[in-house]
Amino acid sequence: MSNEPKLTENLIENATVSSAENLRRWRLVLGSEAEQAGSDLSQQDLAIDRALNALYEPNEQQSGKRAGLGSSAPSVARWLGDIRDYFPSSVVQVMQRDALDRLGLQQMLLEPEMLQAVEADVHLVATLLSLNRVMPNKTKATARQVVAKVVQELEKKLGTPLRQAVAGSLQRAVRNLRPRHNEIDWMRTIKANLRHYQHDYQTIIPETRIGFGRKGQSLRDIVLCIDQSGSMAPSVVYASVFGAVLASIKSVSTSVVVFDTVVMDLSHLLSDPVEVLFGTQLGGGTDINRALAYCQGLVQRPRETIFVLISDLYEGGNNKEMLQRAASMIRNGVSVICLLALDDNGAPSYDHHNAATLTAMGAHCFACTPDLFPDLMAAAIKRQNLEQWAAEAGIVTTRAA
Template structure:
């Protein structure tokens, strides 16, 4: 990052000193390479110092308080500065650090602040957690910010999801004994090219491949999502994937979110932004109650995939929750537990519950968004999900 902004007129030694000066900050470090800093470097240094400068006193050094102060215009200016000096990936890190280190949650409650921030999935989760205390004007801006992130993620995730899910549905529903009006002629011809008869210029179809039997849905998919604070980014990705799956006519998709109450957001799936603002991040956790609700949605157990996205810290009746999972599995429902659905890895989770659930044959693991389409394809094809996870170098919980 710093190398790309080095002036070509500086010698190698001066460039090295400049980098160290920017890394170490001001004060005593001014003697290291302060003379090598350009006006742009000084402005960049001020932006870094506002967030990362140390207090001089040893007893205060642990706090590492910066110098943005309480002025809203100053914070807005700083947000603009870091976007000017640093690439997007660095800007996002600095924004997150500002939220955590300088307690700048208030900057998410003002429209002019939101307009200056580089949006990402972590920002969306912060906005959702604050949506209940936002002024109406700010909430309008927040929706625009959330929509930008959601649309960007949809562009990246929609095609892989559609291709993986529809491809697996096609493979899962091939009809090898079709009636005449059910024959898939393109697949049948490809499968029988080896039987081509040159003298008759025709193919002898030894194998007929047909379309699957038509019904309202080939698979029922239920995403049951824990909306406690630790699951914030997982809620965002789950909402987006649910909205994508809901556009596929071959599957029936339901999305249920829960804390100590259960909310069915299925009717909102045509707009993932509405889905996300329908969540209420934070609060307690009652997994048993949520699974009870999901049981009521199941009409075809053998054709139902239930994805429970939770860290499994149960605040309700833990024993009843485990019995309910066992009952779902026994009825034929394919149950998968995702301890997280994000790029950050697995959070803290309840090891005893993951082990107990693993004893029912239910895999539990963290999944990144880029692997989720393949996971759904594997589930639709009734693959061994534990084995699938192993091929992806994903560790699953064991009994």
């Protein structure tokens, strides 16, 4: 009983602190409309409040209050620096995207001062690439640094899983029964020869040797065909990085083709994914039929080819001919995968009729997040049932028409 007053005092103190903190947070959430709520903000909280108001209360000018971000790059750069001080990186990226959408700051990205202040992410890279053609020379060097930083982070995060998944699937997909010493798969060889265990010598006689595929031998041909219309911008960034990673794996032959109404083969740039990205031109129309016509010419070994079309399937060209070309590739034995999106959202807008028609032909149509792409490629290389793989991965596939 002697501890009751102390316990009650602590509870009251904690409740008071919690109530004050809650009031502070609501004041920051509600903005200037809650100025009469009675919450006293610290100097730092006032600075945070100004940063939020600049973005989320852009109509303040109409009421005679302080304006938003203004029209000059230096003021925007200062604002970007402020939010990086006050908020974690994930929140900063959301606020930057909101600023681009709400306040039309694309033109500000043409200033080096602003680029140096931004928190770089995939969406920012996509915006920069869409501005590539109008970007002044003084800004391009800074833009390349921003893009290179994001690409490096993506490669670090996604490159190793993709290499491991592809290499492992190739090893399991191909049996080499006459391997050289450095090609022996020791685990499979030991398992296959357990019956030849010699008790006297405590060893196994490897009567049958099982090896990996020949090094340097291209076991699969992979073609990434990427729609670079504006709605596919984040997918273009991820696909370009994945293409460069696949190109570094000698056991597969990788081609990367991007298209809008014009088709560009960027395979010769795959040693540098930044160059691949700056070789794209986001925001054009869409002619999938023309892209498929070009890619058909790249297919030399249909049954060893995995064709990945990354597109929302909104065709601006000859839709009937596009479907006929896809059907021809499938009949010839090409494994056709249509990724309706390759981004973090996984909820794309797409042409449902084309997706259903392609599925009925034997293509596999679904959206895919970047973290699942390595497993997808591994499953495709091993010729697994991709519908079953997608179901196990929690991916909703398109139903046949």
